[in-house]
Amino acid sequence: MEDLREDPTTGLAAALARARSPERPGPDTPAGTAVRPWPGPPRPISEAGPADLDLGALLRLSLAASDASGRLRPAPSAGALHPVDTELTVGAGCSLPPGRYGYDPLRHRVHQVGPPVDGTPPGVTAELSVTAQRTASHYGHRAWPLLLLDTGHAAAALFLAARALAAGEPDVRLDGRTENPLAVVRIPPPDGRSPRCPAETGVPPAPGELLARRSTPPPLPGLPPHGALRAVLATAERAGDGGLLRWCAAVGPPRPGLVRLAPDGTTLRRYAAGEARPTLAAWAAGQAWLADAGAVLLAHGCPTDAGAAHIRRSHLRAGFAVHLAHVTALRHGLAARPVGSWQQADLGAALGAAPGRDWVVHALALGTRHADEENST
Structure with a gap:
């Protein structure tokens, strides 16, 4: 298996150049585990109180698998390989006690990986990173662009889920400055006000709308109006x-x-x-x-x-x-x-x-x- 870790100077640029080339990937290799092996026992996500951010609903609408294979999820992924891993830093006003948690999207469970962090704001901060082996197992040297695109899709799924739940104003960081995490999405608890309708999304989506969205299998004929x-x-x-x-x-x-x-x-x-x-x-x-x-x-x-x-x-x-x-x-x-x-x-x-x-x-x-x-x- 080739090493897909970024080099701090030229590694990612060289990886992208190779991914853009006509070179074809080699045979498939093992994808490894579908979920990062978080330490500690799994625990369910508690029911949310009336003023809490419902983390169970948030993750179900954005990242959770809805079938036994783990392929079907609200966020699309190249080859349905789902390389994005999510670590949650939870503050006050959430349906989990404050602390750091790793999320298992196949079982819809969390693993506590650390104690509360001093200065954590209310709500949840989701840090998105990737296990490159999952995508590289099929796409080989073409993996890095796909890993980054998948992470952007996952961030958008969290953003839309927050909108659907009328949570506080989501803050999405996609500045590209760090390799780990690649993206950060911070979602405050509900503030009791009517949800804004930002230009990016217009009317906030309904939960059912997010759960139903899927990539259409080809062909896709017909010129859109x-x-x-x-x-x-x-x-x-x-x-x-x-x-x-x-x-x-x-x-x-x-x-x-x-x-x-x-x-x-x-x-x-x-x-x-x-x-x-x-x-x-x-x-x-x-x-x-x-x-x-x-x-x-x-x-x-x-x-x-x-x-x-x-x-x-x-x-x-x-x-x-x-x-x-x-x-x-x-x-x-x-x-x-x-x-x-x-x-x-x-x-x-x-x-x-x-x-x-x-x-x-x-x-x-x-x-x-x-x-x-x-x-x-």
């Missing part, structure tokens, strides 16, 4: 950390090309003509079905010379934004599926710009008809 595609692009741009990433969508007939959100935020404008979806299918590890997807939302940026912090931040933010865009797509009745593995996907160079400056980082395939509907016709 203009309004739905505009809403998906707007959600991604607002959640994507300003100018760090750029966003567009590849669409097919009757006017194939690339579209992006106009500066007014209310319309779409074309900025490249021509059919891009077959090229995207080749770049996306040869996933041929993408050539017939109704549209493909693209996050692009992260130049070749980006440092480790920039790489982490770009990919974490892309995962976070695509997750929120996925929820917006489902609200508009679309079929949707995240696509995370990209090789030789230099979008800027393909459009005539300088090479190495504008790579595809993440994507969301969109359609109007689900696979089961398509197969029945």
Whole structure:
């Protein structure tokens, strides 16, 4: 098994360059345990009091497995390998006593790994890290971008769960400055006020909406309506950390090309003509079905010379934004599926710009008809 630990200087940049290359992964290797071996006995998450943050509900709506295999969870993951590990620092106002806990998403239990921490604010702070072996077992040297994207999706799932439970204002840290943890999400207890409707999500999601969301199996045919595609692009741009990433969508007939959100935020404008979806299918590890997807939302940026912090931040933010865009797509009745593995996907160079400056980082395939509907016709 190859060593996927980051080097503090050049390791992550070299890993990303190799992941973007046409080199194919070798045979599968053992994935190891599906859950980090937390010390101590497991314990259930207590029922929440009327003014407490319900940690059991929060984790069920965001990270918990809903089937015996552990594959089905509210947050998507490349290959359903779920490498993200979650450690909770719990303060006052929660359904667990203050302390540090490791979360087991397969059994929906916690393990106490440390005593209360002085100065811990009320609520819970979730630190997200990864066990790289799980993803590398199938994707080999292509694992690091996927690990970062998966972490961004997990952070977004916690963010949305907090919104659904009308918790206090979540604080999401995806700055890319540290390798461990990769992301931090702090959620205060409910403050008794009506939940805000931030631009990233609009109306807070209902718990059932979060539990029901899944990645649609391909194919995903059917061009999304203009309004739905505009809403998906707007959600991604607002959640994507300003100018760090750029966003567009590849669409097919009757006017194939690339579209992006106009500066007014209310319309779409074309900025490249021509059919891009077959090229995207080749770049996306040869996933041929993408050539017939109704549209493909693209996050692009992260130049070749980006440092480790920039790489982490770009990919974490892309995962976070695509997750929120996925929820917006489902609200508009679309079929949707995240696509995370990209090789030789230099979008800027393909459009005539300088090479190495504008790579595809993440994507969301969109359609109007689900696979089961398509197969029945």
